[in-house]
Amino acid sequence: MAGMQAIDSARYLPSNTKAATDAAVTPIAAGMKGSMILKIAGQVRELIAQGRVVANFTVGDFRPEQFHVPSELSAGIRRSLDAGATNYPPADGVPELKAAIARLVERSWGMKIDPSWVCVGSGARPPIYSSWQLFVEPGDRTVSFLPMWNVGYYAHLFESDHIFVPTSADTDFFPTVEQARQAMRGARLVVINTPLNPTGTMIDPKVLEGIARALVEENEGRERPCMLLFDQVYWAITSGDRAHANPCVLVPECTPYVVHVDAISKWMCATGLRVGWAVLPPYLQGRMKALIGHMGAWAPRPEQLAAAALIDDEAALSSWFDELNQQVTARLERLYTGISRLRDDGLAVDAIAPQGGIYLSFRVNLVGRGFDSNEAIRTWLLDTAGVAVVPFQAFDMVEDSGWFRMSVGAVGLDDIDGALARLESALRSLG
Ligand SMILES: Cc1ncc(COP(=O)(O)O)c(C=O)c1O
Incomplete structure (x- = not known):
């Protein structure tokens, strides 16, 4: 309204945010863990903002430029x-x-x-x-x-x-x-x-x-x-x-x-x-x-x-399913074939052949071989190869088994080819 003096509402907020939150909310709400996937997505955004090339295999979603609705x-x-x-x-x-x-x-x-x-x-x-x-x-x-x-x-x-x-x-x-x-x-x-x-x-x-x-x-x-x-x-x-x-x-x-x-x-x-x-x-x-x-x-x-x-x-639904499956399968197969080739060349990676959904199980078998955890491998993949993946720990698995989720919902075939090339040189640089 014209002439109204707005109150600076933020001045009235508690200074110790955590203590105030813990006091106000139930223990269940206070104890909810943040999403590991969202944390990783934040890191990916930051790297991209710095001009780095990153293939984002982290999101369990579709990028509309890659996958539009029917x-x-x-x-x-x-x-x-x-x-x-x-x-x-x-x-x-x-x-x-x-x-x-x-x-x-x-x-x-x-x-x-x-x-x-x-x-x-x-x-x-x-x-x-x-x-x-x-x-x-x-x-x-x-x-x-x-x-x-x-x-x-x-x-x-x-x-x-x-x-x-x-x-x-x-x-x-x-x-x-x-x-x-x-x-x-x-x-x-x-x-x-x-x-x-x-x-x-x-x-x-x-x-x-x-x-x-x-x-x-x-x-x-x-x-x-x-x-x-x-x-x-x-x-x-x-x-x-x-x-x-x-x-x-x-x-x-x-x-x-x-x-x-x-x-x-x-x-x-x-x-x-x-x-x-x-x-x-x-x-x-x-x-x-x-x-x-x-x-x-x-x-x-x-x-x-x-x-x-x-x-x-x-008829429309069935032709939509054909189109979608063709798009998803092309990406998953490209990734799987590329990773299998690196494995056959003796590099420490593996994958499970795609069966359903938009994901690939991807293994980097380096725990105990220069890396002590999935998290160490994940950050190395991101920093060195510009390959962003989610460790199975984000899905409640505890052990550092070297398994990661790769999602193809936000990438095209070019992104996958680039990621595979960078992955290969990163792995070879380990000697
Ligand atoms: C296995 C599974 N179930 C359910 C959901 C949630 O689906 P919606 O976005 O429709 O709530 C997801 C989303 O990633 C999922 O992966």
Whole structure:
């Protein structure tokens, strides 16, 4: 307002920020760890600002210059917006999207469901958060397998007695059936993600079937069941021969215990548009709807309507998947072939052939050979080769095994070629 003297509000803030924060917030909020990936992303930005050439393999996202959303999606959003779709959507999603998702599930996996099984949210995270809220009380046992995206944060938020089951490259970083069976004993929630972030590997359907059977057996006679949170947000992005498998199709008896989580975030390259959903038995759907409604974590109406139209257009969706997979596979294969060539030349690197998602498991086998940790290797790769990667420690793995995640969502083939050349000379300079 004209003539008004503005107060310098910052003068009234506490001088000891940390003490003030700790006093004001709950111990859970105070104890939330910052994201290692975001810290690394900050370093990459700084180097690029200094004029350094850096290939950024760190972000689990798409750079729009490299991966645009389907044109049908952006046109559909514009149309819905122009038509006035700007009010609150229903808390569990617009009927058009719920029905389209039910049809997609039947078409893709042969699982016959109706729209009452679907609960839409703003991306995959609200359904994930709600699943923890639905099933987990402080001290309850929860289970996941190492490495896996973000589970540690949810276990912290819900104060669960969390078991991280270690896995290895020999099993593509998935558990054996026996490992899962043991860990599920007495647990309330087990989390499986396939295709897996960070490894770019997919679970063997036989292993998934064994785990689904073990889940059914575990729940026989139990008062409060163990639930499976099945995170399949990358299911439509596959590079190898392995098909995406669904536990409720492999072992239909496990259906009462499974919450599927999905989103357009990854397979429509639309991370910023925030449309995700859970497919869960109707006896639970109403409870998730209530949680999402009170969070206000619904997806915007125009995005929901446009996503519904594209999901229902089988021909357009299938040609979009072809285009996306061709783009992702070209990048992953270029990286994998390049790293394999360096390994065959005797350099201390390795990778797992891409299977699904936008990631490659990349190993730099130098711990104990001039480097004492993954972190030391990571900073050396960044400083010397301009290759930015994320160590598996960002996905709760503890040991310094030399494994890193490389994401291809923000790079083109030229970036990859440049990175491989710089990587080769950095490795050769070690002698
Ligand atoms: C395995 C996995 N699940 C869920 C998500 C979250 O997806 P959204 O952005 O839709 O919340 C991510 C994002 O990176 C992911 O990698």
